[in-house]
Amino acid sequence: MEPVAIIGASMTQFGQREGKWIQDLLAEAGIECLEDAGVDADDVEHLYVSNMASGEFEGQTGVPNALAHDLDAMPAYTQRVDQTSSSGGAGIYAAWQSVASGASDMTLLVGGEKMTHKTTGEATDVIASLTHPAEYKHGVTLPSFAGLTARHYLERFDAPRESLAKVAVKNHKNGVDNPNAQFQKEIDEETALESPIVADPLRLYDFCPITDGSAALMLCPESVAKEYTDNYALITGIDGATDTHVVHEREDPTVMGGVVESGKGAYEMSGRGPEDIDVAELHDMFTILEFLQMEGLGFAEQGEAWKRVEAGDTERATGDLPINTSGGLKSKGHPLGASGVAQGVEIYEQVVGEAGPRQVDADVGLCCNVGGFGNCVITTIMEAAQ
Amino acid sequence: MEPVAIIGASMTQFGQREGKWIQDLLAEAGIECLEDAGVDADDVEHLYVSNMASGEFEGQTGVPNALAHDLDAMPAYTQRVDQTSSSGGAGIYAAWQSVASGASDMTLLVGGEKMTHKTTGEATDVIASLTHPAEYKHGVTLPSFAGLTARHYLERFDAPRESLAKVAVKNHKNGVDNPNAQFQKEIDEETALESPIVADPLRLYDFCPITDGSAALMLCPESVAKEYTDNYALITGIDGATDTHVVHEREDPTVMGGVVESGKGAYEMSGRGPEDIDVAELHDMFTILEFLQMEGLGFAEQGEAWKRVEAGDTERATGDLPINTSGGLKSKGHPLGASGVAQGVEIYEQVVGEAGPRQVDADVGLCCNVGGFGNCVITTIMEAAQ
Numbered sequence: 001m002e003p004v005a006i007i008g009a010s011m012t013q014f015g016q017r018e019g020k021w022i023q024d025l026l027a028e029a030g031i032e033c034l035e036d037a038g039v040d041a042d043d044v045e046h047l048y049v050s051n052m053a054s055g056e057f058e059g060q061t062g063v064p065n066a067l068a069h070d071l072d073a074m075p076a077y078t079q080r081v082d083q084t085s086s087s088g089g090a091g092i093y094a095a096w097q098s099v100a101s102g103a104s105d106m107t108l109l110v111g112g113e114k115m116t117h118k119t120t121g122e123a124t125d126v127i128a129s130l131t132h133p134a135e136y137k138h139g140v141t142l143p144s145f146a147g148l149t150a151r152h153y154l155e156r157f158d159a160p161r162e163s164l165a166k167v168a169v170k171n172h173k174n175g176v177d178n179p180n181a182q183f184q185k186e187i188d189e190e191t192a193l194e195s196p197i198v199a200d201p202l203r204l205y206d207f208c209p210i211t212d213g214s215a216a217l218m219l220c221p222e223s224v225a226k227e228y229t230d231n232y233a234l235i236t237g238i239d240g241a242t243d244t245h246v247v248h249e250r251e252d253p254t255v256m257g258g259v260v261e262s263g264k265g266a267y268e269m270s271g272r273g274p275e276d277i278d279v280a281e282l283h284d285m286f287t288i289l290e291f292l293q294m295e296g297l298g299f300a301e302q303g304e305a306w307k308r309v310e311a312g313d314t315e316r317a318t319g320d321l322p323i324n325t326s327g328g329l330k331s332k333g334h335p336l337g338a339s340g341v342a343q344g345v346e347i348y349e350q351v352v353g354e355a356g357p358r359q360v361d362a363d364v365g366l367c368c369n370v371g372g373f374g375n376c377v378i379t380t381i382m383e384a385a386q
Numbered sequence: 387m388e389p390v391a392i393i394g395a396s397m398t399q400f401g402q403r404e405g406k407w408i409q410d411l412l413a414e415a416g417i418e419c420l421e422d423a424g425v426d427a428d429d430v431e432h433l434y435v436s437n438m439a440s441g442e443f444e445g446q447t448g449v450p451n452a453l454a455h456d457l458d459a460m461p462a463y464t465q466r467v468d469q470t471s472s473s474g475g476a477g478i479y480a481a482w483q484s485v486a487s488g489a490s491d492m493t494l495l496v497g498g499e500k501m502t503h504k505t506t507g508e509a510t511d512v513i514a515s516l517t518h519p520a521e522y523k524h525g526v527t528l529p530s531f532a533g534l535t536a537r538h539y540l541e542r543f544d545a546p547r548e549s550l551a552k553v554a555v556k557n558h559k560n561g562v563d564n565p566n567a568q569f570q571k572e573i574d575e576e577t578a579l580e581s582p583i584v585a586d587p588l589r590l591y592d593f594c595p596i597t598d599g600s601a602a603l604m605l606c607p608e609s610v611a612k613e614y615t616d617n618y619a620l621i622t623g624i625d626g627a628t629d630t631h632v633v634h635e636r637e638d639p640t641v642m643g644g645v646v647e648s649g650k651g652a653y654e655m656s657g658r659g660p661e662d663i664d665v666a667e668l669h670d671m672f673t674i675l676e677f678l679q680m681e682g683l684g685f686a687e688q689g690e691a692w693k694r695v696e697a698g699d700t701e702r703a704t705g706d707l708p709i710n711t712s713g714g715l716k717s718k719g720h721p722l723g724a725s726g727v728a729q730g731v732e733i734y735e736q737v738v739g740e741a742g743p744r745q746v747d748a749d750v751g752l753c754c755n756v757g758g759f760g761n762c763v764i765t766t767i768m769e770a771a772q
């Protein structure tokens with residue numbers, strides 16, 4: 001099978017996009033990505049839209065059809081990909097499959113979500129609906145899973161509370177150099193540690209915000225990519241996996257089975273291992289998740305990710321495994337359907353050398369997009385074309 | 387590339403499924419399909435869920451993760467496929483891609499929707515949200531598009547009003563032999579013609595009902611299929627295509643571009659033409675749509691489908707091109723995400739000779755699943771394994 005390439009990417013301003021609705025956001029990223037890739041809308045054969053809940057947030061469904069119309073990409077086939085908070089990663093997988101199966105020679109993936117017009121309570125209600133009724137009907141939302149897991153992790157592995165704050169500080173620092181990030185401001189450890197408690201021991205700065213935004217990627221077979229550019233990325237590994245939907249049924253709350261399994265699949269397919277990864281975007285919806293993914297993906301032994309963070313290994317400027325160079329969900333923002341796509345945009349830009357002030361030395365990058373509390377996870381490995 | 391096979395299928399009782407929610411319905415079809423295919427849940431690698439609006443209808447999202455859990459299919463990768471009323475057909479396409487790309491050697495597709503706990507008005511609101519705001523905000527819902535198009539068709543092509551009623555009568559007659567159909571009762575032309583007006587000239591019996599239900603298909607590479615059975619179907623052609631999302635921008639309201647384009651793609655891929663099709667399931671959400679799809683797929687010239695219906699060509703017992711042997715959406719029901727999958731179930735059962743009292747002589751079958759008012763369409767061609 002011919003390798004699948006990425007030849008273009010875009011990310012819109014993440015944050016509170018007043019007056020912009022889901023259709024506007026999707027069109028904005030779609031148009032930018034067509035321009036970035038130098039592809040005519042007429043040449044798009046498949047168009048995937050990663051979006052969790054436009055119906056719930058805006059009373060608007062059928063957004064992929066609207067986007068095909070807005071981009072004037074008809075008769076391109078289009079479909080919505082929903083895999084809750086990992087809809088973006090699932091979109092990369094769907095787009096990859098559309099090209100790898102031979103169904104499409106040019107696939108545009110656009111992820112987006114419009115959320116900030118809702119109150120935090122309303123948005124949390126929509127997000128909580130992705131968990132198992134057996135849990136959320138008792139009030140156990142994703143932030144409370146995170147709090148419980150963080151408490152367990154810190155106590156069991158004797159990790160200092162500060163190590164979680166360091167994740168937030170690092171990701172905020174990276175976000176300063178991302179003009180599309182929701183927050184472009186540094187914070188210090190004290191600020192993080194003294195912010196209001198949300199789900200003890202986690203505080204406000206351990207959580208990503210509610211965000212509007214969109215992002216896009218253009219995928220095609222490698223032979224087609226060469227007609228457009230000699231600076232493209234290849235998806236060399238990709239896999240997705242589920243863990244129990246009822247979170248409390250897991251044997252070890254610090255092991256995310258979906259991360260482990262999808263990572264294993266992506267490593268196997270690419271012939272790479274954790275030691276080959278030069279840069280990674282991990283799903284830091286909560287700071288504790290960055291630890292769990294580092295461990296699940298083999299970047300650290302169980303219970304030891306915090307040590308690598310404390311040692312500075314994951315810092316952009318000085319570390320040997322920079323994590324969340326984009327600012328991560330923490331400072332870049334988390335518009336559900338866009339987040340996984342935006343992770344892909346960052347890794348694509350890193351491996352093709354277009355990450356600007358955030359550029360690190362990277363030939364091989366990985367992104368890991370987590371749905372729910374690890375209920376479904378997609379891991380993607382990208383490499384610079386040789 | 388290795389051909390993609392279907393080795394099992396299931397369809398649950400369509401209708402008002404009191405006390406059964408989306409998770410129950412999906413699990414019911416999923417378990418039956420595993421049994422029908424003789425596949426262990428452990429061997430399922432990808433699991434797709436066709437569902438338009440569980441969030442809007444039930445306040446429940448993340449249903450694919452719940453299904454993976456309920457089937458004990460973890461760590462199978464899972465994702466929701468939404469393409470409005472064509473979510474089922476889009477699911478077949480997604481499942482086909484997952485196998486054809488080599489990502490999965492065993493893919494279970496389950497489509498379902500739970501709708502009847504809502505009032506007709508509430509359900510119509512959810513469905514209307516799939517159309518373009520420029521139209522639905524002025525009150526133009528899908529039934530009104532159907533009424534306008536039917537009026538235009540009848541006048542322009544000098545077709546008798548009775549020809550539309552004949553579609554309803556035929557599909558109801560077929561539904562009598564489908565124990566899972568919502569309506570298992572014959573109607574006569576007079577009943578159809580005298581039923582209450584919904585969108586003039588269309589009346590109650592020109593419309594499909596609101597329905598709960600689910601259906602499933604099991605897909606794998608042909609080499610794997612042979613390990614399970616020697617009576618399987620092959621997907622020899624499949625394609626999807628969009629038309630304008632703003633319906634009134636179309637040049638000719640009687641031509642559904644998405645039907646034409648997806649049909650062309652599916653024919654090309656399979657090396658088949660309309661003359662090779664022995665049986666078809668068309669998306670008769672409204673009776674007029676059966677005419678438009680017959681014409682778009684080349685079963686009749688423009689403006690002449692009604693003549694074939696009047697001549698009895700599409701009758702199950704006597705026609706040379708039986709259409710909607712399952713009862714169609716009209717009598718079988720239309721649980722949005724399930725409908726396209728159930729079309730696939732009927733064509734699969736017809737070509738492998740398992741359609742029971744509805745069996746016709748068929749080696750090659752076609753299904754056409756329409757999203758919105760032709761905004762996106764997926765056409766699939768299945769053939770009996772040689």
